[in-house]
Each structure stands twice: as C-alpha cells, then as structure tokens.
Amino acid sequence: MYRYDGYDHQMLRDRVAQFRDQTDRFLAGELSDAEFLPLRLQNGLYIQRLAPMIRIAIPYGMLSSRQLRKLAFIARHFDKGYAHLTTRQNIQYNWPHLEDVPDLLAQLAEVEMHAIQTSGNCIRNTTTDQFAGVAVDELEDSRAYCEIIRQWSTFHPEFAYLPRKFKIAVCGTAIDQAATQVHDIGIYIVPGPTGETGFRILAGGGLGRTPVIGQEIFEFVEKPHLLTALEAILRVYNREGRRDNKYKARIKILVRETGVDVFREKVHEEWRRIKDSALTLTDVEIARCKAFFKDPAYAELTDKPEALTKQLAEDVLFSGWHQQNVRAHKRPGYAIVTVCMKETGVAPGDVTDQQLEHIADLAERYSFGEVRISHQQNIILADVRQEQLAELYCELKSQALASANLGLLTDIICCPGGDFCALANAKSIPIAESIQRHFHDHDELTDIGEANINISGCMNACGHHHVGNIGILGVDKKGAEFYQISLGGSSKNVASLGKIMGPAFAQEEIPAVIGKIIEVYKVNRESGEKFIDTYKRIGMAPFKETVYAKSD
Amino acid sequence: MPNLIKDRAIAIDRWTLLKDATGPEVLTAIPGKNLIVPLRFWQDYAIELEGYAGDIGIWLDSDETVSEIGDLLSEFPLIALNFPVFADGRSYSNARELRERFAYAGEIRAIGDVLRDQLYYMSRCGFDAFSLRHDQDPDRCIAALDDFTTGYQATVAEPIPLFRRR
Numbered sequence: 001m002y003r004y005d006g007y008d009h010q011m012l013r014d015r016v017a018q019f020r021d022q023t024d025r026f027l028a029g030e031l032s033d034a035e036f037l038p039l040r041l042q043n044g045l046y047i048q049r050l051a052p053m054i055r056i057a058i059p060y061g062m063l064s065s066r067q068l069r070k071l072a073f074i075a076r077h078f079d080k081g082y083a084h085l086t087t088r089q090n091i092q093y094n095w096p097h098l099e100d101v102p103d104l105l106a107q108l109a110e111v112e113m114h115a116i117q118t119s120g121n122c123i124r125n126t127t128t129d130q131f132a133g134v135a136v137d138e139l140e141d142s143r144a145y146c147e148i149i150r151q152w153s154t155f156h157p158e159f160a161y162l163p164r165k166f167k168i169a170v171c172g173t174a175i176d177q178a179a180t181q182v183h184d185i186g187i188y189i190v191p192g193p194t195g196e197t198g199f200r201i202l203a204g205g206g207l208g209r210t211p212v213i214g215q216e217i218f219e220f221v222e223k224p225h226l227l228t229a230l231e232a233i234l235r236v237y238n239r240e241g242r243r244d245n246k247y248k249a250r251i252k253i254l255v256r257e258t259g260v261d262v263f264r265e266k267v268h269e270e271w272r273r274i275k276d277s278a279l280t281l282t283d284v285e286i287a288r289c290k291a292f293f294k295d296p297a298y299a300e301l302t303d304k305p306e307a308l309t310k311q312l313a314e315d316v317l318f319s320g321w322h323q324q325n326v327r328a329h330k331r332p333g334y335a336i337v338t339v340c341m342k343e344t345g346v347a348p349g350d351v352t353d354q355q356l357e358h359i360a361d362l363a364e365r366y367s368f369g370e371v372r373i374s375h376q377q378n379i380i381l382a383d384v385r386q387e388q389l390a391e392l393y394c395e396l397k398s399q400a401l402a403s404a405n406l407g408l409l410t411d412i413i414c415c416p417g418g419d420f421c422a423l424a425n426a427k428s429i430p431i432a433e434s435i436q437r438h439f440h441d442h443d444e445l446t447d448i449g450e451a452n453i454n455i456s457g458c459m460n461a462c463g464h465h466h467v468g469n470i471g472i473l474g475v476d477k478k479g480a481e482f483y484q485i486s487l488g489g490s491s492k493n494v495a496s497l498g499k500i501m502g503p504a505f506a507q508e509e510i511p512a513v514i515g516k517i518i519e520v521y522k523v524n525r526e527s528g529e530k531f532i533d534t535y536k537r538i539g540m541a542p543f544k545e546t547v548y549a550k551s552d
Numbered sequence: 553m554p555n556l557i558k559d560r561a562i563a564i565d566r567w568t569l570l571k572d573a574t575g576p577e578v579l580t581a582i583p584g585k586n587l588i589v590p591l592r593f594w595q596d597y598a599i600e601l602e603g604y605a606g607d608i609g610i611w612l613d614s615d616e617t618v619s620e621i622g623d624l625l626s627e628f629p630l631i632a633l634n635f636p637v638f639a640d641g642r643s644y645s646n647a648r649e650l651r652e653r654f655a656y657a658g659e660i661r662a663i664g665d666v667l668r669d670q671l672y673y674m675s676r677c678g679f680d681a682f683s684l685r686h687d688q689d690p691d692r693c694i695a696a697l698d699d700f701t702t703g704y705q706a707t708v709a710e711p712i713p714l715f716r717r718r
Contacts (some may be wrong), residue, residue, distance in 0.1 A: 007714060014699060018699045035667065039669055155673075157674075157703065157705065239617070243640060243642075278712050279713055282716065288715075
C-alpha cells in the first residue's frame with residue numbers, strides 16, 4: 001500500500017498544528033461557530049446528538065495491521081471501545097471530546113492517517129472497488145490512480161469551498177463494486193483505441209434528495225491527462241454550481257440545469273486550456289504510485305487444495321460461510337475473504353476495539369498484514385491461502401466475526417440514523433436489527449440468495465437506499481418515524497434507482513412487509529433468478545398488490 | 553488596526569474601494585484617489601473614468617468572471633476579488649484564472665469576508681494582497697500564510713506540482 005514520504009508526513013504535521021490552533025481559538029471564543037464549522041468539517045468533525053463525531057479517512061479502503069491497531073487504540077482511549085465503518089470506506093467515532101480531537105489527529109498521523117476532507121464542501125475520500133488488485137475480472141488496479149487523486153484533492157487550494165460536497169469513485173473491474181455511477185465523478189478504467197488503458201469519466205451522479213445516474217463527460221482520457229480533466233470539471237462546478245440553495249448545490253443539479261451537452265462543452269473548453277500544463281501526469285509518477293500496489297510475495301499454489309475440499313465436506317457451517325463470504329482471487333490457491341460486520345444485534349458496520357486488534361492479527365497471519373474496508377461496511381482479507389481458510393474461519397468465529405451472510409438479505413447497509421446522527425428523521429439501526437431477527441434462518445437466507453437492503457435515516461441517503469434492491473428511507477410524519485420502501489435499486493454496472501412502492505410503514509410493520517416482498521419474489525422467481533432480476537421482469541405491481549392487500 | 557497585508561507584510565492602503573457606485577458623480581466627489589471600482593461601474597462609465605486623475609483598479613464579485621475584462625487586464629495595476637462570505641469559493645478560481653490563463657502580473661487583492669484561516673489557500677491561488685476583515689489580527693494572519701510547508705498541487709505559488717518535484 002501507499003507509504004508516506006517526508007512531504008506527506010510534513011503536510012500532516014502542519015495540518016494537526018493548524019487544527020490544534022483553530023480548536024484553541026474556537027474554545028477561547030475567538031472563532032465563531034459559523035467560522036469554525038467548515039474548518040472542523042474539513043477535519044471530519046461533526047457536532048452530533050450526543051457528542052462530536054469524527055470521521056477518519058481510509059483512502060480507497062486500504063488499511064494495514066498497524067493502522068488497525070491504532071484505530072483500536074483510539075476506540076479505547078477517545079471513544080467507548082468501538083468504531084463504525086461507514087458507507088464510503090471511512091471509519092467514525094461517536095464519542096470523542098472536542099478538546100481531545102487534535103491529540104486524536106496527532107495519534108492518527110503517526111500511522112499515516114487523517115480526517116482531512118472527510119466532510120465539508122470539498123473533495124472527499126476517493127473510493128474504489130474493495131477487491132482492487134486481487135479481483136479476477138480486473139482490467140487494471142485502480143488504487144494507484146486513487147492515490148494520485150487523493151494527493152491532488154488533498155488541500156487543493158481552489159476547491160476547498162465548493163458549493164457542496166464532492167465524491168469521486170474509481171472502478172477498474174468488469175463488475176462495478178464501487179457504486180461508481182452514483183458519484184459526483186465516476187471514473188471507469190477502460191481500454192483505449194490503441195489498447196493502452198485510460199479513463200471514461202462520468203459526472204453528475206449522486207444520491208441524496210435527488211438521486212441521479214452520472215453522465216459521460218469524457219469518453220476516453222489518456223492517463224497523463226487524468227488530473228487536468230478532473231480539474232476542468234471541478235473548476236466549472238466551483239464557478240457555476242448553485243450556492244443559493246444547499247439542496248440544489250450538488251454537481252448533478254448543475255449538469256441537469258445546464259444540460260449535459262452544454263456542461264460537457266464548458267468542461268472541454270476549460271480542459272483545452274490546461275490540458276498540457278504542469279499538472280499533466282508523468283510516466284514516472286504513475287510508475288511511482290503503481291509500485292506501492294505491487295503484488296505481495298505470493299506463493300506458487302494450486303486452486304482447491306485437498307485439505308480445503310475435505311474441510312468443506314466435513315463442516316457444514318464452514319461450507320456455508322465459504323459459499324457466501326469467500327470470493328475467487330486472481331492468483332491460484334488464494335482467496336478473498338470478506339468479514340461480514342453484520343452480526344444480528346450489532347449495528348451494521350460497528351466494530352469493537354478487540355475485533356479491530358483481532359483482525360489486525362489475522363491480517364498479519366493470513367493476508368500480508370493488510371485489509372480493505374468496503375462501502376458495504378465490511379472488512380476484507382484480500383490474500384488468504386485457500387489451505388488456511390478453515391483455520392481463519394475458526395479464528396473469526398471466536399470473535400463473533402464469522403457471519404456467513406455476505407450479500408444476503410441480512411447484510412444490510414445502514415447509516416447510523418437517529419440514534420446518533422443529528423440530521424436523521426428516523427432511526428435506522430433498530431430497523432436493520434428487526435429485519436435480521438425476522439430472517440434468522442441461514443438456510444432460508446441462502447435460499448433467498450442475493451438481495452440487498454439499504455437503510456437511510458433521512459433524505460441525505462448515507463445508507464444509499466436509492467440503490468438498494470430493497471431501499472428503506474426513514475421519514476418524519478407529523479413527528480412520528482415512518483419508513484418508505486422502494487424496490488429495484490442497484491449500484492452495479494446497470495445501475496438503477498429504486499421506485500417507491502407506496503405509503504410508508506410504521507417501524508413495527510417493517511419485518512413483516514419485507515417478509516411479504518420476499519414471498520412475492522419466491523413465488524415468482526424463475527430458476528436461478530436473483531431478486532433484482534425477478535423485480536425487473538415482473539415489475540412493481542405484484543409486490544404492491546401483496547404488500548398493501550387488505551386483510552379479511 | 554491596520555488591515556492590509558501585501559507581499560506578506562502589513563502595508564499602507566493607497567487605494568479607495570468603491571463598494572457600490574450609483575453614478576459617475578462619485579468621481580467628482582472624491583477626485584484624485586486611486587479607486588477600486590465595481591466591474592459594472594467600469595463597464596458603464598468607461599469614458600468618465602478615462603478623465604479621472606488617479607489609478608483605477610476593478611473589483612469582481614464572486615459571480616463575475618475574469619473573461620469580462622479579458623484583454624484589457626494589463627491596464628489595471630490592481631484587481632480585487634470579493635468574498636461576500638468566506639465560504640463562497642468562487643474567487644479562488646478567478647484568482648487562478650487571472651494568473652494562469654491571462655498571466656496577470658498586477659496586484660490581486662482579496663476583499664470582503666477575508667479571514668485568517670483561508671489566507672494560505674488564497675495565496676496559493678495567486679492573491680498577493682489581503683484586505684482583512686476588521687477583527688483579524690494582521691500579524692497572526694501573516695503567520696497563517698505559512699500554515700503549510702508545501703502542497704501537492706500545481707498552483708500559482710508553486711507552479712510545479714509535488715509529483716514533478718519529488
């Protein structure tokens with residue numbers, strides 16, 4: 001993974017000192033709330049319902065064991081012993097004290113981590129496929145480009161006060177795991193006319209109040225021109241994005257109101273001016289960044305070792321977990337393991353300090369000392385020997401980390417909701433739990449197969465409910481919490497936005513409603529059909545009919 | 553308290569800012585000053601301004617663009633860019649465009665809601681003068697210009713991005 005040099009370290013030290021001074025001035029009354037607000041947000045700090053919340057960047061999801069242990073330390077010393085994985089490959093703490101935050105940041109800086117631009121109206125953490133570098137279907141590892149974008153966007157002096165937040169995702173695989181099309185900028189690594197890979201760049205995607213799929217701004221950009229292309233998009237947005245209404249300030253609204261053709265032309269006009277400037281990437285820089293993401297020292301192994309076949313045959317629980325949570329790896333004899341952080345009774349994405357320590361140990365023993373965080377709020381050990389999978393499974397089980405529900409109905413993506421978040425209209429964690437309790441039978445879950453539920457506690461859509469096969473949105477109805485259900489969303493290659501089924505439900509009705517929806521699917525599915533495919537074939541009507549049928 | 557920083561030092565302001573001008577009569581009311589006039593004023597009263605004894609600079613609001621002055625830029629020793637509120641980031645783009653696209657070499661002055669915690673980014677985008685909001689401590693503001701030792705990007709202050717200097 002990327003390692004800091006003297007420049008990176010110096011910038012982080014400068015940032016911690018700057019924020020320490022800003023915090024001191026705020027506490028001394030020299031900075032107003034309004035003036036401190038963007039400064040603290042650009043250091044990941046929110047003032048929440050119960051305490052400040054700090055969001056720490058995990059650039060494109062990569063973490064080392066050393067960093068995991070530091071996160072565990074922070075959970076113990078600055079929080080109540082746990083942390084929360086977010087839906088954008090970040091990690092949050094809900095209980096730090098404002099005056100301790102500079103020290104917390106100094107601790108993070110020791111392990112090359114920070115909270116820079118994890119909030120505020122600026123360019124946020126760049127996200128990617130959690131299987132980058134190990135996926136079977138990968139055209140090119142996206143992480144070097146993510147790192148290049150991370151550096152370009154970090155402390156970018158021109159784009160620190162954008163009209164609104166700005167999120168970039170990069171995808172280098174055939175199957176899009178990064179929800180690329182619903183980002184302000186979505187970048188696909190694609191083969192170019194000469195065979196050399198480059199980038200197809202979309203803009204104007206996003207969720208939130210007005211969900212939109214991004215539109216193509218650059219059909220193909222050669223690698224050296226990546227940053228100038230991004231800078232051109234950002235400049236047009238910075239200048240022309242709406243600032244009169246925060247709900248219309250995202251780039252998707254600008255693209256829509258300008259018209260994509262006019263917007264594209266404005267971007268290209270800007271790009272022509274800066275295209276061959278000093279910002280043009282050099283081969284040396286691309287090679288330098290790629291070198292940080294070279295393959296680890298893989299052993300020469302073969303697929304499906306005998307021991308594994310035997311263990312799978314003997315242990316039905318292991319076999320169930322293997323089926324759901326283990327993915328094919330590009331190297332023979334290796335596998336990608338996803339540790340599903342969706343144990344029933346635990347808020348989706350919550351992880352304790354002990355679990356973090358444990359995962360750090362497991363990463364060192366089984367996966368070259370690195371893990372990845374996914375936007376589905378899970379943790380990935382990306383380079384596990386197939387012959388060690390059974391052993392790893394036992395280790396995970398001992399820490400309640402062996403949930404075998406990856407990609408199944410109970411692998412719910414969920415925001416912190418009204419229990420923690422000051423923006424939320426409704427709670428979301430208890431909804432997730434009630435669904436998980438309703439669908440407690442593993443055989444039933446595997447029979448249902450791939451079907452994802454996304455829950456957001458408000459319109460801001462941190463739980464990405466628009467792209468859930470089943471989306472649940474908390475709404476406020478005259479002071480009471482209700483839940484609107486949508487069907488048919490997907491963040492995959494053929495991205496789609498869910499449609500609202502009908503009137504909202506009370507909290508206690510939700511598990512039964514999801515039950516009815518699943519029943520409709522089971523009755524109607526054809527052999528091998530996933531939930532989303534059945535929905536696309538039969539449409540909303542049968543679901544609606546059953547769910548809203550008057551009982552006799 | 554002095555509130556102008558120019559070239560990293562407290563400076564005496566030899567300019568008069570015309571915030572909102574209604575008509576050209578103001579030119580006879582304050583003769584012989586160095587005036588920073590709104591873009592619209594300059595567009596409307598170009599002839600009256602020609603006869604004015606004193607230097608003329610222009611200020612652009614955050615929703616106005618440099619291309620509206622374009623080729624005539626070199627006539628002005630000073631362009632001021634306004635921050636109606638500090639969180640309005642449009643003037644950062646205007647400053648870079650002045651320096652990088654139009655190679656403007658005169659003074660670029662930040663006016664309006666100009667606060668210490670934004671000065672470093674402003675200076676990297678090409679501002680070399682800062683008309684501070686009146687409650688700002690100018691010495692601490694000068695220190696804030698060095699909040700960071702270096703940055704990653706290609707900017708006006710450092711046209712070669714870090715990846716070409718590493």
